[in-house]
Amino acid sequence: MSPPDDHIPAPPDLPSYTVEDAVEAPAPEKRRNRDALERHAGTGLVRHNVGLEEGIDPDAAKVVRRLERGGHEAYLVGGCVRDLLLGGKPKDFDIATSARPEDVRSLFRNCRVIGRRFRLAHILFGGGKVIEVATFRRNPAMEAPEEESSEVFDDLLIRSDNVFGEAHEDALRRDFTMNALFYDLDRHQVLDWCGGMQDVQHRTIHTIGEPITRFREDPIRILRAIKFAARLDLGIAPDVYDAMVSTREDLAKAARPRLFEEILRLLRGGAAHRSMWLLWETGAMSVMLPELAAFLDDDEATDGGGSRLFRTMDAIDSMTKARGRPLDDIALWTLLLKEPLDEACDGERDKIHAASEFLDPVIERVAVPRRIADGVRRIVAILPRLAAGKAGRFARTDLIIPALDVLEAELLANGRSTDAVHKMRAGHVAAPGRSASSRPPAYRDVRGPRQRRGAE
Numbered sequence: 001m002s003p004p005d006d007h008i009p010a011p012p013d014l015p016s017y018t019v020e021d022a023v024e025a026p027a028p029e030k031r032r033n034r035d036a037l038e039r040h041a042g043t044g045l046v047r048h049n050v051g052l053e054e055g056i057d058p059d060a061a062k063v064v065r066r067l068e069r070g071g072h073e074a075y076l077v078g079g080c081v082r083d084l085l086l087g088g089k090p091k092d093f094d095i096a097t098s099a100r101p102e103d104v105r106s107l108f109r110n111c112r113v114i115g116r117r118f119r120l121a122h123i124l125f126g127g128g129k130v131i132e133v134a135t136f137r138r139n140p141a142m143e144a145p146e147e148e149s150s151e152v153f154d155d156l157l158i159r160s161d162n163v164f165g166e167a168h169e170d171a172l173r174r175d176f177t178m179n180a181l182f183y184d185l186d187r188h189q190v191l192d193w194c195g196g197m198q199d200v201q202h203r204t205i206h207t208i209g210e211p212i213t214r215f216r217e218d219p220i221r222i223l224r225a226i227k228f229a230a231r232l233d234l235g236i237a238p239d240v241y242d243a244m245v246s247t248r249e250d251l252a253k254a255a256r257p258r259l260f261e262e263i264l265r266l267l268r269g270g271a272a273h274r275s276m277w278l279l280w281e282t283g284a285m286s287v288m289l290p291e292l293a294a295f296l297d298d299d300e301a302t303d304g305g306g307s308r309l310f311r312t313m314d315a316i317d318s319m320t321k322a323r324g325r326p327l328d329d330i331a332l333w334t335l336l337l338k339e340p341l342d343e344a345c346d347g348e349r350d351k352i353h354a355a356s357e358f359l360d361p362v363i364e365r366v367a368v369p370r371r372i373a374d375g376v377r378r379i380v381a382i383l384p385r386l387a388a389g390k391a392g393r394f395a396r397t398d399l400i401i402p403a404l405d406v407l408e409a410e411l412l413a414n415g416r417s418t419d420a421v422h423k424m425r426a427g428h429v430a431a432p433g434r435s436a437s438s439r440p441p442a443y444r445d446v447r448g449p450r451q452r453r454g455a456e
């Protein structure tokens with residue numbers, strides 16, 4: 001087995017920028033401009049002049065402008081600013097604002113306020129586009145009074161992060177420095193309170209503040225670091241990497257549906273190979289999916305099973321890139337678990353019982369929904385017949401689509417022709433009354449995981 005290609009590309013060709021003093025004497029012309037400059041005085045803000053307009057979604061820009069006209073502060077934040085600076089195409093555009101959710105709702109007709117504790121506004125546009133608007137919040141962990149007992153500090157886990165705050169506090173509550181950059185559309189400036197711009201230039205993941213504390217507060221950040229490193233081909237700062245390794249056991253305390261969702265994100269992003277490698281190497285896999293980690297640990301005993309699994313991850317990545325969208329969730333979970341599941345059932349007389357013995361603890365530990373677990377079980381059972389072109393009645397079930405994806409990935413991983421799968425798929429899609437995808441609509445996709453964040 002060899003690690004994924006670790007080649008770190010040269011720093012991106014970022015637009016040149018200059019650093020201005022946050023409290024620079026304001027130009028006399030506009031009162032509003034002066035307010036904005038004074039607003040962040042004393043917060044340690046560094047402004048970078050960078051023109052990112054070209055890549056910005058016009059609807060997101062409209063939302064920012066309307067919030068500003070309504071008398072609020074509003075910026076583009078997080079992943080979209082990071083991705084634009086790295087020269088990538090953002091998946092979505094998020095906005096942070098001083099406006100409260102109800103203020104946002106009063107400004108937009110096409111607005112839904114979602115979430116009970118972590119309340120967010122979703123502004124809906126045509127084609128299923130959602131612009132998420134979140135009120136500035138601060139990290140409640142920073143509220144803890146100094147005399148608080150050490151017991152409290154043993155458990156840093158954040159259970160609610162719904163405390164409103166100022167722009168700079170909102171930046172500092174975020175996970176990684178490159179995720180905490182705000183973009184000011186009026187001044188064409190990136191606002192940087194924690195050195196994120198430099199880390200983007202060095203393509204290195206740094207936590208905001210002390211890494212062990214930040215991972216203890218929310219262990220899901222360990223998986224997020226892996227996701228960004230893998231998907232964006234970034235390095236992880238050594239102290240951050242060490243902290244990921246030393247706090248990995250805390251993943252057992254994280255909300256289980258979030259673990260499930262983040263594992264899927266690792267598989268969906270076109271970098272499943274690098275993600276699974278890092279997950280295994282940091283030991284995070286042995287906390288969440290010990291069956292899989294043990295399988296990878298012993299490549300000899302499994303007769304090259306680990307190498308096969310990583311080739312399968314490569315196949316997922318090439319299919320994701322070719323389609324421009326991720327594989328079905330059931331297909332992804334099947335491909336992840338199939339090798340160790342086959343091993344667990346090998347030589348067992350009661351294969352159904354052996355499969356349950358293997359899957360039940362996984363389902364429990366990372367909250368795999370029944371629908372997905374049953375899909376995995378059924379696809380693994382039917383796969384040998386499907387490979388022989390004998391799908392029978394199974395071809396009339398919704399599971400045929402993910403099952404064909406699994407078969408295609410397996411054939412690709414073994415360097416074999418996938419023509420037969422394409423033929424079966426073409427025949428299947430042509431059949432009347434069948435849809436080509438069983439994925440839920442885009443809006444539900446956005447809501448689920450976001451609503452859960454921080455609320456548990």
Ligand code: ATP
Binds near residue numbers: 179
């Ligand atoms: P992606 O491109 O995968 O959407 P993203 O950075 O936009 O990446 P999101 O999950 O959409 O990630 O979150 C939006 C922003 O919210 C992040 O950029 C980060 O600033 C903040 N954030 C998300 N999750 C956490 C977390 N667990 N802890 C702290 N901040 C977080």
Ligand code: MG
Binds near residue numbers: 079080091094
């Ligand atoms: Mg995002």
